Amino acid sequence: xxxxxxxKNLTVKYEHILALDNINxxxxxxxFLAIIGPNGGGKTTFLRAIxxxxxxxxxxxxxxxxxxxxxRHLIGYxxxxxxxxxxxxxxxxxVVMTAILxxxxxxFFKYSKENKEFALKKLDLVGIKELANRQIADLSGxxxxxxxxxxxxxxxxxxxxxxxxxxNVDPHSKEQIYEVLYKLNKEITIxxxxxxxxxxxxxxKNIACLNRTLIYHGEPVLTENVVxxxxxxxxxxxxHGVPHRVLGEHETHNHKIENSKEKHVRNNxxxxxxxxxxx
Amino acid sequence: MLDxxxxxxxxxxxxxxxxxxxxxxxxxxxxxxEKKMVMLSGGIAHTSxxxxxxxxxxxxEPIIGAIIFSVLSALGIGVVNKRAGKDSDIIIxxxxxxxxxxxxxxxxxxxxxxxxxxSYLFGNILSVTKVDLIAMAVMSVIIVAVTIILYxxxxxxxxxxEFSRIRGLRTNFLEFLLLILIALTVVVLIRVAGIILVIAxxxxxxxxxxxxxxxxxxxxxISIILGMLICxxxxxxxxxxxxxxxxxIVILSGIAYLIGYIISLKKK
Numbered sequence: 001x002x003x004x005x006x007x008k009n010l011t012v013k014y015e016h017i018l019a020l021d022n023i024n025x026x027x028x029x030x031x032f033l034a035i036i037g038p039n040g041g042g043k044t045t046f047l048r049a050i051x052x053x054x055x056x057x058x059x060x061x062x063x064x065x066x067x068x069x070x071x072r073h074l075i076g077y078x079x080x081x082x083x084x085x086x087x088x089x090x091x092x093x094x095v096v097m098t099a100i101l102x103x104x105x106x107x108f109f110k111y112s113k114e115n116k117e118f119a120l121k122k123l124d125l126v127g128i129k130e131l132a133n134r135q136i137a138d139l140s141g142x143x144x145x146x147x148x149x150x151x152x153x154x155x156x157x158x159x160x161x162x163x164x165x166x167x168n169v170d171p172h173s174k175e176q177i178y179e180v181l182y183k184l185n186k187e188i189t190i191x192x193x194x195x196x197x198x199x200x201x202x203x204x205k206n207i208a209c210l211n212r213t214l215i216y217h218g219e220p221v222l223t224e225n226v227v228x229x230x231x232x233x234x235x236x237x238x239x240h241g242v243p244h245r246v247l248g249e250h251e252t253h254n255h256k257i258e259n260s261k262e263k264h265v266r267n268n269x270x271x272x273x274x275x276x277x278x279x
Numbered sequence: 280m281l282d283x284x285x286x287x288x289x290x291x292x293x294x295x296x297x298x299x300x301x302x303x304x305x306x307x308x309x310x311x312x313e314k315k316m317v318m319l320s321g322g323i324a325h326t327s328x329x330x331x332x333x334x335x336x337x338x339x340e341p342i343i344g345a346i347i348f349s350v351l352s353a354l355g356i357g358v359v360n361k362r363a364g365k366d367s368d369i370i371i372x373x374x375x376x377x378x379x380x381x382x383x384x385x386x387x388x389x390x391x392x393x394x395x396x397x398s399y400l401f402g403n404i405l406s407v408t409k410v411d412l413i414a415m416a417v418m419s420v421i422i423v424a425v426t427i428i429l430y431x432x433x434x435x436x437x438x439x440x441e442f443s444r445i446r447g448l449r450t451n452f453l454e455f456l457l458l459i460l461i462a463l464t465v466v467v468l469i470r471v472a473g474i475i476l477v478i479a480x481x482x483x484x485x486x487x488x489x490x491x492x493x494x495x496x497x498x499x500x501i502s503i504i505l506g507m508l509i510c511x512x513x514x515x516x517x518x519x520x521x522x523x524x525x526x527x528i529v530i531l532s533g534i535a536y537l538i539g540y541i542i543s544l545k546k547k
Contacts, residue, residue: 051445072447079441088313088438089495098435103447107428135493155446 004029004074004159004189005050010059012042012049019045023059023214027159032181032190032203034220037210043193044080046210047163051077063159072103076157076188078148080164086136092147093132096122099154122150126180142173149180159189166196178203280515289405293524296407297510299419300471300480305503306426307464308485309495314437316461317482319356322371323458324465324477326352326378331399331474332385341399342414345466352378353462357455402473402525404514411470418463425460429453434495471510476529483532484509487539509535 005027012020019042027033037043048054050061052068063071096119097111123129126146131139139147145165152160165181166174174196181190182203192204208216284290311320330348334341352374359370386393398406407415426433436443436453444450465477472480488502513528 053441053444072445075445077442077445079439083441084439085313089493089498090434090438091494094434095438098431098438098443099446101431101435101443101446101448105429105449105452106432109431111431137493151442 002028006062008060011057013057021213032185032205034204034207035193035210041211043210047161074158076152076155076160078152078162081144092134093119096151096154099151122154126150141168145169162192280518292407292412293404299415300468301506302503303419303422303464303467304506306499308481309498309502312482312485319371320461321478322375323349323353323462324474325375328474329378329381332382335394336385336389340410342411349462349466353458357458400473400475402471404471404524407470415467418467422460473525476525479529479532483536490539490543
């Protein structure tokens with residue numbers, strides 16, 4: 001069996017609202033899968049379900065053929081940075097070392113020299129070794145994001161889940177984060193939830209779209225059809241500043257292209273005025 | 280005041296109570312402030328009044344009643360919180376006032392003339408008894424030991440509970456253990472600052488320490504030292520000017536926080 005992650009008929013409800021509807025997904029070893037979709041489409045819920053953080057209504061999630069309780073050690077998790085208290089009094093090195101703790105309680109536990117060196121190596125991998133003794137409150141968004149990746153790596157995962165790793169991050173850090181992920185992907189399977197469409201064209205092997213239901217698209221050729229289906233309109237594409245680079249050939253009729261061009265122009269205008277406002 | 284400390288048992292008791300209170304307050308206060316559990320602590324403190332009343336009514340040590348009620352309320356808040364999620368402030372409010380109400384009813388049911396509850400409500404460090412002191416010492420040892428022994432679990436859990444849970448740390452256990460520690464801390468502090476005033480003493484030193492350091496351990500240590508200073512000066516003022524000790528200590532905590540806040544503003 002070559003699938004590291006296998007999800008069958010997964011349904012999740014929040015109180016009475018259907019958040020995820022009968023999702024099926026197989027992820028092969030070595031894949032770099034991006035899951036895109038609108039806000040509120042259930043991307044984070046999906047990750048939380050895989051990680052065993054919420055109750056599923058029905059369905060089965062297997063990692064290397066085992067359920068989450070038995071496959072914890074295979075999983076690395078990089079949460080959204082907005083969910084974490086970035087003012088907590090803890091140093092960069094200490095954050096990475098928390099991932100070394102085995103399941104259970106750890107009375108009288110002290111981190112050994114080997115633990116420290118191990119953690120430093122993980123920090124080196126994401127390029128922030130020199131920040132090891134800083135307090136996390138002093139990190140930039142990009143540095144903090146890389147710290148969370150280092151922490152996930154310190155659990156020595158076979159499959160890495162990332163939740164919006166490039167939101168709240170400047171463009172330069174974004175590049176670096178994708179470089180790191182690209183490097184890691186040689187050994188680790190990666191599943192990333194994102195709405196950053198620029199990233200997808202360059203780094204990702206497969207994509208799936210999630211908006212309560214999941215549609216697997218395979219190779220990252222974003223047809224306008226795909227995007228429209230997910231977002232309802234191409235606004236999001238343009239808002240990210242990448243109108244056509246990530247799009248495949250238009251396969252629709254001529255007048256439709258005309259139409260969509262018009263739309264792009266309008267959206268560009270809207271976008272420009274938005275930019276001006278934010279400045 | 281030094282002569283008095285050497286001469287009088289009640290002054291010695293007061294000093295020991297003050298040191299114990301500052302230690303637990305420093306450790307748990309930092310956690311409470313960092314995790315925004317101040318109101319929860321207030322709820323636990325007020326609920327313990329029911330235990331004090333029950334103690335008087337049934338004829339056992341009020342501080343034992345306070346321990347039972349505050350621990351039970353802490354666990355109760357924890358359980359209901361897990362089920363109800365966002366409605367935690369409603370639940371805290373319920374415990375808060377129902378605990379107080381029970382205390383009042385229990386005292387009212389006493390056949391004899393009701394005791395003076397002021398020292399429990401507003402604290403009176405000069406009236407600390409030997410039994411109080413023993414109970415306080417035992418609880419302080421538990422709090423300090425549990426914190427030190429599981430220090431790395433605490434740090435991981437407090438920083439990112441969700442990640443810790445995914446990693447298989449005993450996060451449910453730690454969560455409830457923390458609630459129990461908060462309950463014990465509150466009881467230790469009741470004799471010093473009183474049920475109603477306890478929150479200021481619990482939070483002020485930790486909040487000031489937050490201005491000083493970004494390291495968990497040094498924040499706790501700074502907070503302990505600040506707590507001792509505040510309590511000692513408060514005791515000195517209340518002794519010399521014949522003021523209520525709990526209230527004096529709490530007002531000093533407030534002033535200390537204000538000074539800390541102003542200094543931190545200037546630093547920026």
